[in-house]
Amino acid sequence: MDRGRLEESFLDLIRRASTVLPPDVVAAMRRGIEAEGGGTSAASSLELMLENANQAKDGKTPICQDTGALLFFVEYGPDFRQKDIEEAARAATVRATELYYLRPNAVDPVTGANSKNNLGDGSPYFHFEQRDEDGLRVRLLLKGGGSENVGAQYKLPDAGLKAGRDLAGVRKCIIDTVYNAQGKGCAPGVVGACIGGDRGSSFACSKQQFLRDLGDKNPDPVLAELEESLAKELNELGIGPSGFGGRTTVLGVKIGRRHRLPACFFVSVSYTCWAYRKAFMTVEGGEVSYDWD
DSSP states (O other), X not given: OOHHHHHHHHHHHHHHHHHOOOHHHHHHHHHHHHHHOTTOHHHHHHHHHHHHHHHHHHHTOOSXXXXXXXXXXXXXXXXXXXXXXXXXXXXXXXXXXXXTSSOOOOXXXXXXXXXXXXXXXXXXXXXEEEOSSSSEEEEXXXXXXXXXXXXXXXXXXXXXXXXXXXXXXXXXXXXXXXXXHTTTTTSSEEEEEEEESOHHHHHHHHHHGGGSOTTOOOSSHHHHHHHHHHHHHHHTTOOOGGGSOSSOSEEEEEEEEEXXXXXXXXXXXEEEOSSOEEEEEEEETXXXXXXXX
């Protein structure tokens, strides 16, 4: 695929991520409305969120004014070069900012200057994996700042939580994160967590959980049970949409794991808001497809 067409494909991927709420998220929101019951403020809040998403899709405008940080997860075959992919994605990011699909969100932490085009050191973020098969698979997350601020990392054992180095301790960490967030982070949100790893790989793993479908089931039966039971417990906290109270505090819980050092036991918890923006693109034989419209 030539550079120009690859750039256009990335531009369309960014537009879709910014303006279209994925079908698994929409379905989870609708289940939340049913759980809340008609006439409640929680149900009304969820209905307004979906109406906002519908208008964004119809008008091809961002679902949220904070279009977030761009996280590209790329799998590429021998018919693609990593350098070409990154250059096309960065060029598309600049154009997407000019077209207002993205808000200028890349700020220099030393000078405070905004690059005004979403490019900068580590912006966008890329995670590359080479594969043997031809073709390209790109998964994009747009991660907002409000939900990013309420994420947390724990080092077990944690005396304050009375959390030990076991799954009961992990459970306490995840509940503590969501409880402390309350309505911040634009609930209802989705929890992505990782057990183990070092500090860096653990947080990266927690964010990769957001690439999963909300309706999937963890292949590890132990983690599958933990995800399901935590989703139930978190929704029983009563925080509800926007923190106004209700039965829908989270839309889902997804947990991964990484082997750890004997001396370390980290639990990393990432949180994303109801405007759970993701878009997936596949390039095979020169043809581009997207997972949803």
